[in-house]
Amino acid sequence: MLAVLPANRSENPTTQRKTRFMTDAPVISPIDQARILSEALPHMQRYDEETIVIKYGGHAMGAENDAKAFARDIVLLEQTAVNPVVVHGGGPQIATMLKRLGIKSEFAAGLRITDGATIEIVEMVLAGSINKQLVGYINEAGGKAVGLCGKDGNMVTASKATRTMVDPDSRIEEVVDLGFVGEPEKVDLTLLNQLIGHELIPVLAPLATSATGQTFNVNADTFAGAVAGALKAKRLLLLTDVPGVLDKSKQLIPELSIKDARKLIADGTISGGMIPKVETCIYALEQGVEGVVILDGKVPHAVLLELFTNQGTGTLIHK
Numbered sequence: 001m002l003a004v005l006p007a008n009r010s011e012n013p014t015t016q017r018k019t020r021f022m023t024d025a026p027v028i029s030p031i032d033q034a035r036i037l038s039e040a041l042p043h044m045q046r047y048d049e050e051t052i053v054i055k056y057g058g059h060a061m062g063a064e065n066d067a068k069a070f071a072r073d074i075v076l077l078e079q080t081a082v083n084p085v086v087v088h089g090g091g092p093q094i095a096t097m098l099k100r101l102g103i104k105s106e107f108a109a110g111l112r113i114t115d116g117a118t119i120e121i122v123e124m125v126l127a128g129s130i131n132k133q134l135v136g137y138i139n140e141a142g143g144k145a146v147g148l149c150g151k152d153g154n155m156v157t158a159s160k161a162t163r164t165m166v167d168p169d170s171r172i173e174e175v176v177d178l179g180f181v182g183e184p185e186k187v188d189l190t191l192l193n194q195l196i197g198h199e200l201i202p203v204l205a206p207l208a209t210s211a212t213g214q215t216f217n218v219n220a221d222t223f224a225g226a227v228a229g230a231l232k233a234k235r236l237l238l239l240t241d242v243p244g245v246l247d248k249s250k251q252l253i254p255e256l257s258i259k260d261a262r263k264l265i266a267d268g269t270i271s272g273g274m275i276p277k278v279e280t281c282i283y284a285l286e287q288g289v290e291g292v293v294i295l296d297g298k299v300p301h302a303v304l305l306e307l308f309t310n311q312g313t314g315t316l317i318h319k
């Protein structure tokens, strides 16, 4: 038998809830809402059953409501048959905790120099608080998130990272000892393959183990690139707090070739935390990821805008 529509639709609790949500939003007619959904169809079809790695940076996280909105968009992706894999950062949150504990922290080439005391805090903040918070938000939005780090199932093994820096005064090159900072060497997909495509959303903290069982702190962009490369992901999205890669006059560069990106690193236009981000994009492209984008995660629904509309935001890096 056909269900009888309620005579007064506003008495329907579902309609009431929707109406309440709509009060703060710009007025969009129901027909426009339907049109927007319909226009998303070809985009959804393009990503059907495809794996998309989304790196959610510590700066992009912002307030609780922003993280909850991000989580909701991730659930929406999964609902449309995309396979999202979330890798999160937490640099600013680690910095806050280290400061509270009176532990000094320094960076070299965008990487945190990580001693024995620091790695304990890094693991606590990344795999403990941030990871479980994001898992909670995704699950609250109706998803089934599984929080892991690279140590689980030996997913990501790493070797000790080193960087050569040029002393600005003497111009002499010196090797910087970064301590327990790891460079991903191998990604074992056994565990991830148990989750992807089974309605489960992996949420990964960027920690790895060495061959001898040492825990390594891995830059979250580098970690995301290694995972995206191993998965041959369709897209890698790096969400940060700037519109994308900016030129010397702070203008957004919408597209960047690998060659030009390398030039911008060499001439100092790209510096600090943007270096591992761009290096990650280059690595991921070389590993067969189809498209990589650096974008502003603070823009509401940044992920949906990038994937499901014609409005490309941020910097697309290509071969």
Ligand SMILES: Nc1ncnc2c1ncn2[C@@H]1O[C@H](COP(=O)(O)OP(=O)(O)O)[C@@H](O)[C@H]1O
Residues within 6 Å of the ligand: 057, 058, 059, 060, 089, 091, 092, 221, 239, 240, 241, 242, 244, 245, 246, 247, 269, 270, 271, 272, 273, 274, 275, 277
């Ligand atoms: N050319 C550049 N374009 C944009 N951002 C840059 C550039 N060079 C350096 N940066 C810095 O990189 C930062 C992003 O890296 P990071 O702080 O590690 O972000 P996240 O926490 O999202 O990984 C920006 O906030 C900006 O200060």
Ligand SMILES: CC(=O)N[C@@H](CCC(=O)OP(=O)(O)O)C(=O)O
Residues within 6 Å of the ligand: 056, 057, 058, 059, 088, 089, 090, 091, 092, 094, 110, 111, 112, 122, 181, 182, 206, 217, 218, 219, 220, 221, 273
């Ligand atoms: C080695 C290294 O630098 N690790 C990073 C890991 C977290 C991270 O990368 O977080 P964001 O993406 O928010 O910057 C750190 O200790 O800050």
